[in-house]
Amino acid sequence: MNWKMSRVVTTIADVLVAPIAIFGIYLILHGHLTPGGGFQGGAVVASSTALLIIAHGAFGEHKKDLSSLESTGLTLFILLALFGLGYTMFYNYLAGTGTLFGAEVPSGINPGYINTGGTVTLMNIAVGMEVIAALSLILWMMAKRSGSMDLETSRSEVEE
C-alpha cells in the first residue's frame, strides 16, 4: 500500500538515508580490518531502507531485482567457497598471492591495509549483498501488503 508521511518526516529521512547507507557500505568493505562485516553492514544498509519505506511508503515494484540481488550474493558466496576445494572448502586461496586483495600483512600490530584478506573480503561483499537484499525484501513485502499508515484509529472510532 502506498502512503506518504508529512513533509518534515520525508525531508529528514531523505537527508539521513545517505549517511546511514554509506556507513553500512563502509562496514562491509572494511570487514577484514575493523569490527563489523557482511551481516552487520548489510543490516545497517537495510535499516536505511526501512527509514525510506516508512517515510515514503512501499513505492515501486522491487520484488524481482531484490530477489535477484539476493540470489546473486548467495551464489557468489557458495562459488567462492567451492573454488577452494583443491584443499578444503572455504580455503583462502587468494591470501598472499599478490592478486585481488592479496597483499601480505606485516605480522603484529599494523595500521591495516584495504588490499588484504583474500577471499575474506570478497565473501564479506557477497554476504553483504545477500543481507541487504534479504532484509530490504522482507520490509518491502510487509509494507506492500499491509494497510495504510493511519495509526490514529482509536477504539471509539472503530466502534462507530
Place this chain on the structure above:
Amino acid sequence: MRKSIAILAWVVLVAFLIVAAVQMRDFGEPKYDDMDQHFLDNSQIDDETNNVVAAVLFDYRGIDTLGEATILFSAVSGVIAVLRKMRKVKRGVESG
C-alpha cells in the same frame, strides 16, 4: 489446583536458575579454550587478515556462515510465500 501447579512450576524454574547461577563460570573464562591461541596466532599467517573475528567467520568456521546465509534465504522465501498476491477464487456462496 491450577494455582498450585503454577506455583510448583515457578519454584522449579527458580531452583534451576539459582543452580545455574551458582555454577556459572567466571567472566572471560570459557570451558573450552583449546583453539583460542591458535586463532590469535595464525589468523595473520593463514588469511592475511587483521580481524580475527572475520577470519574465524569466513575461513575457519565458514560452514556456519553458509548455514546462516541459508537461514536468511529460507526466511525470505517464507515471507514471499506467505505474503504473495491472492487471486480471488469464486466460491458457490450464492447458490445456497
Place this chain on the structure above:
Amino acid sequence: MFWIYQILHLLVLLSLIVTALAVVRFKDLISAAISLGASSLLLSLEFYLLRAPDVAIAEAAVGAALTTAIYIFAIKSTEREEGYK
C-alpha cells in the same frame, strides 16, 4: 577507574529491566514496540561495554531498527490497542 565501569553496567542493566517491564505493561502496542526498540538499544550498549563490538552493531541494527519497523508494519495492519476484539 574500574568502578566507573561497574556503575555503568549497573545503570544499563537497571534501565534494561525497566524498559522490559514497560514492554509488558503498555496497553498501546506502538508504545510497546518502541519500548522493545529501546530495550534492544540498551542491550547493544551492554554488549559494547562487554567489549563485543561486532555483536553490538548487529544487535543495534537488527533489534533496534528492523524489528521495530516490522512490528509497526504488523500493528498497522491490525489493531493499535491491546484487548479489543
